[in-house]
Amino acid sequence: MNLYEFFNHKSYDVNNTAILSNPEFNRAQFSVELYPNPATSIVHFQTRKTIGDTSVKIYDILGKDQIHAIMNGDQMDLNISELSSGVYFVTFQNKNATSTIKMIVE
Secondary structure, eight states, X not given: OOHHHHHOOOOOOOOOOOOOXXXXXXXXXXXEEEESSSBSSEEEEEESSOOOSEEEEEEETTOOEEEEEEEOSSEXXXXXXXXXXXXXXXXXXXXXXXXXXXXXEO
């Protein structure tokens, strides 16, 4: 085997792309407003339309689950007074979609 044969190889470029979409449930319908942000004791969540039973989980910056609740309808108030000051991530998840928002607690 000479040096040319050792480095003479074929390369392949494979590019598979798929776009998945559900026309009945798009991201705009699942957008969630969180206020006030920064928050101190109570935080209010509101969606543009009723999205059914939705799991609401608040994680600290290390990813530890701090609060878990269920949102039934298009709005919810949640007591966060037990949380220490800092940055948190609020994840909303139902059978159709997931959305995460950054929340600051003072």
